[in-house]
Amino acid sequence: MNDCLFFGLNENPKLIKYKIDSVIKKPIQFKFENENENxxxxxxxxxxxxxxSTIFLFKNGKAIEYLNENNSKQNPQKIQIENIQxxxxxxxxxxxxxxxxxxxxxxxxxxxxxxxxxINISSLIEDKNDRIIQDIVSGAHSIYLLTSNQNVYGIGSNEYGQLGFDSKTLKITQKPILMMKNVSKIFSGNSSSHVFLLNSNQELFGCGYNQFSQLGLGESIxxxxxxxxxxxxxxxxGKIIDIQCGNFHSIMLIENENENENQNPKRKLYSCGDYxxxxxxxxxxxxxxxxxxxSLFENDDILDISVGFYHTLILTSNPKLIGFGDNSFGQLGTGDNINYQLIPIQIELSKLRFNEDISNYHIYCGYRNSFIYYSTLSFSNLEEDLIKLFRRKEFCDISFKTEKWRNN
Structure with missing residues (x-):
């Protein structure tokens, strides 16, 4: 099954077969051009x-991209990199x-x-023992790398200090620079010039663009x-599950433990930034x-959240798709293009087969558009742990000792 819906601004004529720059106000079914492929x-x-651009990653580790260029004759094109995670x-x-x-x-x-x-930017890290990357996150003009040693590097623009340095002395870097050690998660966004880093002690740090208090530092900062x-x-x-960053706001998902052991932990949403x-x-x-x-989600489990340039979508277990923020390009999928939806509103999604496992649906907010798609997990927790182990240099030593023991 390959359920995928699209709504919002169509910036690429070959992504959705509508007129370029048309506004799609309600979710429509997305289909790949070559339906005869396996x-x-x-x-x-x-x-x-x-x-x-827009990139689709498939479960076989391959990907295609649609460049947002009107005159591009190569859309879509396969990314010539194998084993993509x-x-x-x-x-x-x-x-x-x-x-x-x-x-x-x-x-x-x-x-x-x-x-x-x-280009291979991980190979540009000066410390050769820190070149195995565990996670990546893109900001609007920067890219953040989390290494297997739990260190975070940044590369790209530092115009707003989003790499953790004074922009007067470092405006841009084409080589990854160390930002912070002992980090467990990175949070930023496709239109964000600010970033959050969570350390192993569940302490949260941030830097970058903060004119609208999108870092949540308080009214005085x-x-x-x-x-x-x-x-x-x-x-x-509570436990920070996720933080999604837009240009002018940030959304945090927190999980609190329930006093009743028989109930699942309760997840709550928090926000800061532009009203x-x-x-x-x-x-x-x-x-x-x-x-x-x-009231739309107070009794539901929040399964997934996503933030675009100026809008937010929430997927709950009921199931419901809920959105708020900018809708001037139909990116909330409500059927209109009212500039701003200031309070959460439910979006009708009759085309999705929600009778199947709702936890396998995911939402993604692009710049001025949105996707909701069906995707089962590709890796079990055990397999994820094995991948992390494979990336660590100790794995080579373990393999060598095992082979030596077998030979004896």
């Missing part, structure tokens, strides 16, 4: 999209993570002489450029992470 070749694992697209960059832990990237700030050519990684205070209690996209329905920016309350 179904196994078109089983979606992940979608990543922004103003730069994750793809990520920013406003003007792309990054590819392979199962072996290599990262290939392209873009104006990555390779200005040839922005459409992929509303600098356009937060050039140093700063600890975020007054974080809601027009934080879901509170108030004409005031949120300076700190504040809970979003709505």
């Amino acid at each position: 179904e196994n070749e078109k089983q979606i694992k992940q979608i990543s999209s922004s103003d730069f 994750k793809v990520t697209v920013g406003f003007e960059n792309e990054a590819i993570l392979t199962i072996e832990g290599n990262v290939f990237a392209k873009g104006r700030y990555i390779n200005p002489n040839n922005p459409n050519k992929f 509303r600098e356009i450029k937060t050039k140093e990684l700063t600890k975020i205070q007054n974080i809601p209690k 027009k996209c934080n879901g509170f329905g108030k004409n005031q920016d949120s300076y700190e992470f504040t809970e979003i309350k709505s």
Whole structure:
């Protein structure tokens, strides 16, 4: 099964067979051009999209991209990289993570002489023992790499201090630079010039664009450029599951433990930033992470969240698709293009087969459009652990000792 819906601004005529730059106000079925190909070749694992391009990653480790260029004759084109585990697209960059832990990237700030050519940026890390990458995240103009040693490197633009350095002394870097050690997760977004880093002690740090308090640092700190990684205070209690970053706002998903052991942990949403996209329905920016309350999801489990340039989508277990924020390009899928939906609203999704496992559906907010698609997990937890082990240099030593023991 390959359910995939699209709605919002159609920036690529070959992505959706509608007129270029047309606004698709309600979810429509997405189909790949060559429907005669083997179904196994078109089983979606992940979608990543922004103003730069849209990439579909398939379960066989291959990917195709649609460049958002009107005159591009190569759309869509296969990405000539094998064994892909994750793809990520920013406003003007792309990054590819392979199962072996290599990262290939392209873009104006990555390779200005040839922005459409992929280069291995993980091989540019000065510390040769830190070149195996575990995760990647794209910001609008930057790319962040989490190594198997739990160190985070940044590459690309530092215009707003989103790499954790003063932009006056470091405006751009084409070589990954160390930002922080002992990191467990990176959070940014395809249109974001700010970033959050979570350490192993569940302490959250952020830097970058903060004019609208999208870092949640409080009313007294509303600098356009937060050039140093700063600890975020007054974080809601619970485990941080995810943070999704737009240009002017951030959405945090927190999981709280229930007193009743027989109940699943409760997940809650928090937001900070520009009032027009934080879901509170108030004409005031949120300076700190504040809970979003709505009758639409107060009794549901929140399964997935995604944030685009100025809009947010939420998928719940009921099942419901809920959205708020900018809808001027139909990216909320409500059937209209009202500029801003200030409070959460439910989106009708009759075309999806929700009688199947709802946890296998995923949402992705592009720059001014959105996707919802069906994708079962490609790896079990055991297989994920084996991949991480494979990337570590100790794996070679273990294999050698095992072979030596067998020979004896």
